Amino acid sequence: MPAVQKTITPIDNSIYVERPYNSAAEIRTVLSAAQKAQAAWKHTPVAERAAILTKAVDIFLTKKDQHAEEITRQMGRPISQSPGEMRGFEERARYMIQIGPEALADIEATDKPGFTRFIRREPLGVVFIVAPWNYPYLTSVNGVIPALMAGNAVILKHSAQTPLCAESFQDAFDKAGLPKGLFQHLVLTHDDTAKVIAAPEVAYVNFTGSVAGGHAVQQAALGKFIGLGLELGGKDPAYVRADANLDHAVENLVDGAMFNSGQCCCAIERIYVHESLYDKFVDGFVDLTKKYRLGNPLDTNTNLGPMVRTSAAEFVRGQIQDAVKRGAKALVDAKSFAADKPGTPYLAPQVLVNVDHSMSVMSDESFGPVIGIMKVKSDDEAVKLMNDSKFGLTAALWTQDEQAALKIGDQVVTGTVYMNRCDYLDPALAWVGVKDSGRGATLSKVGYEMLTRPKSFHLRQI
Incomplete structure (x- = not known):
């Protein structure tokens, strides 16, 4: 047999x-x-x-x-x-x-x-x-x-x-x-x-x-x-410009990073925020992330389920621990999520600051409910960081200036450029990736x- x-x-x-x-x-x-x-x-x-x-x-x-x-x-x-x-x-x-x-x-x-x-x-x-x-x-x-x-x-x-x-x-x-x-x-x-x-x-x-x-x-x-x-797959970046609608960016980027426990090829996995909005953006992002309800996915009140298997969750836990050892700061207390248990697929969402590209969580695909957020001073700095990756599936730009989005989009090495949205496939557009x-x-x-x-x-x- x-x-x-x-x-x-x-x-x-x-x-x-x-x-x-x-x-x-x-x-x-x-x-x-x-x-x-x-x-x-x-x-x-x-x-x-x-x-x-x-x-x-x-x-x-x-x-x-x-x-x-x-x-x-x-x-x-x-x-x-x-x-x-x-x-x-x-x-x-x-x-x-x-x-x-x-x-x-x-x-x-x-x-x-x-x-x-x-x-x-x-x-x-x-x-x-x-x-x-x-x-x-x-x-x-x-x-x-x-x-x-x-x-x-x-x-x-x-x-x-x-x-x-x-x-x-x-x-x-x-x-x-x-x-x-x-x-x-x-x-x-x-x-x-x-x-x-x-x-x-x-x-x-x-x-x-x-x-x-x-x-x-x-x-x-x-x-x-x-x-x-x-x-x-990818390590898809988002860039929040100084002119972005802050509330809209926070709401959509939290969803883009955490939906399906981050297990999406085009999930947002790293975020760059203009220094003028950085503190307010991080505060709003963390506040909304803490409102997720991790638990049994058959419960209709749950909006964050387990990862697909324990080994996947343990990989992300390892990325978080490694980043913190290297100087990152974790802004969400995993203990506040009762369902989070090491050695199981149930993993609390996490937001990291003080991160850089030497850390796995900012360079290797996580495929989990974790996000690193970095402060930038200009469009040029954001473009440089977005392109500093072996992946190139999507990039999301948050701005009210369409011409600026087109200019930045032309410089980012990626398959799809979004403005004021993310983590979505439009069947009228080609779904394509570059690099890895x-x-x-x-x-x-x-x-x-x-x-x-x-x-x-x-x-x-x-």
Whole structure:
């Protein structure tokens, strides 16, 4: 019998889900079926694809309350917040279906008499998606829906922490009448994941996860000339200028740093504040942070749940302790949060000042409810500090001067620049990272370019 994948819920560290890993024979069958199904699907008109996928989204959402509760039980986000992922799922899925016909339309060149010339967007073939646990539907829908819409087949390998999400996708697609073999999911070990990446049937890999995981994906794909979409997280900065709306900045940046226990690729992880606002900003930030209610995520009064596992919480505890040893000052008393217990996934939020970039908490991805805040004297100093990172996913600017935001945004090495908001993916815009935050893009029309190849037609009339 094959080994069993076990999902440990962070709520109480009990086993919540068990699934057997797929065997080598089952993996071969899935790859073959995907390739066969895609050969027919690529000739299905885009409008028909859109109709089936829309039906699948409708069917999926009939169980949105169940899906939301399963998110909470699998990875620990408060039940009061998990329904928000269903709303985000619907927004992205419907938007990518809506723009599909235009994004996939032929690009015509009509200025040469006697010739018919155009570029067609051809599907790549079989797309392998490796999805994470932190936003299990939002991260996977970015690839699943547009890949199918573009005429590809999809094989989804979801995180061992959130296996029910892959099954929910499967159920919706099957009930919607998606041709058999076009969407399938696998339960895989790391070694088998690498083998699927290297398989000749796979034409593109979409991976969301750690930097180390991204390197492993690249290594597994070395023997083939295929595209890779790698979304690898970040150490996302925020800069609060002297002209910022202070109350708005505090409220939104606390949420951007602490929501989902900070377990978001684009969570705010370091903040730079102009010296004229610094003291008031820190006071407001700490006051609001202390109002969080850490506890069992199934309790509707909880708005800060456990981290995904004890080891993740211990890593952040270590960052905090190291920073304090190096001179940082912790402004939140963890003892005031009764649920905070070392050796468990339950971690109180923390705000640190007197920090600098020599500290891990200001340079390495924390992926937890901790934030470091530094004082700056100018835009130039803020830009220099924001760029002093191996990551580049998003940067958030808080100002009432749009021209200043554009000027600063042009100087920051990042994939997305926000003004007066953070920690949000707009499906109309490309989601992209630079440096160790990865490569490639999802969402928007640009996302469709990653999932297709251009094929030119040059027809001369005699």
